[in-house]
Structure formats: structure tokens, C-alpha cells
Amino acid sequence: DAGVIQSPRHEVTEMGQEVTLRCKPISGHDYLFWYRQTMMRGLELLIYFNNNVPIDDSGMPEDRFSAKMPNASFSTLKIQPSEPRDSAVYFCASSFWGVGANEKLFFGSGTQLSVL
């Protein structure tokens, strides 16, 4: 199993540009999560999907952030327009039957985003 695949691994962009992060969850997993990691705030849950449907997006910072999951094998996180304070590592993670007893969360390798 290839695990959770994220692309790109690194993204450097200028303030105001649109950024799209991509994720392919583990096949068969029905939950997908987007996290953001910074030194100041640690790991923050942004949004999660169940069976391609967004369940909780209360962690999305503001309207500049949007996430979609058009099918079971693909999700995107978009920032438009990007700002320097969006610089962070963005992780996608997936799990089966959600996260709870007997369930485990598998993380991708992350996208390191730098907004100049």
C-alpha cells in the first residue's frame, strides 16, 4: 500500500497567488482529514470528510480556504489568495470508520508551503 499521497511536497509562492494542495487517501478509507502544522499552534484540524462529504470545517481559518473531495480517491485544499501567515506544513490523513477505538489515522508526508 502506497499510503496517503500528497503533492506537491514543497510549494513556494508569492502572496496573493492561488495555492492548491492535493491528496490521495489510502484506498478503502472513508474518512479524510486536512491538518495544518506550525511551530506556534502545533497540529490543527482544518476539515474532515466522510464518504466524500465535508463533516466539520470549523477549523478552516477563513473564507480564503476551501476543500473539496470530488471522489473517494482525491481531495484538494485550496488557498485563494494566499498570505504569508498561511506558511505551514499541511498534512492530509485518512482512516477507516473514522478515528476512534480500533481506528488509526494515517498521515501523508505533508506539503511544506511557503508564501513570500
Added chain:
Amino acid sequence: GQQLNQSPQSMFIQEGEDVSMNCTSSSIFNTWLWYKQEPGEGPVLLIALYKAGELTSNGRLTAQFGITRKDSFLNISASIPSDVGIYFCAGQRDNAGNMLTFGGGTRLMVKP
């Protein structure tokens, strides 16, 4: 919102030493998980705990689910250089949907 307080924030130890870190919360959790994150990678699950008082080992790692269900501990025995990384605790409550709450992490550095 609920928070997990993880300590220490960082540790710099000599190879061969034992390591202890812990996570505390003001809220009860029904599942505790410990993850390790290596540079440039995402967190990887080390140990999962599902029952208060449970003590679980994974090689040189041992984790315990606190009796009060408000804390958890991770111990690493006889540390080696490849133990370097950031260790995260995470808790889950049955009535919290499918969300985990993560601690701030303990950065472990091991001197050969």
C-alpha cells in the same frame, strides 16, 4: 476548546538513557494515541490505548492510559539515535465525532 498539555516540550539526552513524557488534559478521553514524527514526514502511530489503566508496549516503547482517563505517559527505554523526532499524544472522546485532539509535541534529541 479542549487542550492536551504535553511535556516536556523538548529533551536532549544521551544515547542509552531512558525517556519519559506525558500528556494531561482537563477533560476525559476514551482513547489515547502516541505518534512519532520524523523530519520531513507525517506523524506515524506508535501505540494506541483504549482502556483506563492499560499498559501497552511496542519494542522499547511503553505507554500507559491514566486511571483518571485525563492523562497518558510514554516511556522509551535505552534510547538510540533513531529515536530522534517529535512525539505527539492524541486523545479522542466518543462524543467528539471523529476528531482527535493533539498535544503540542515533545521534541526528542539523542546525542550519540
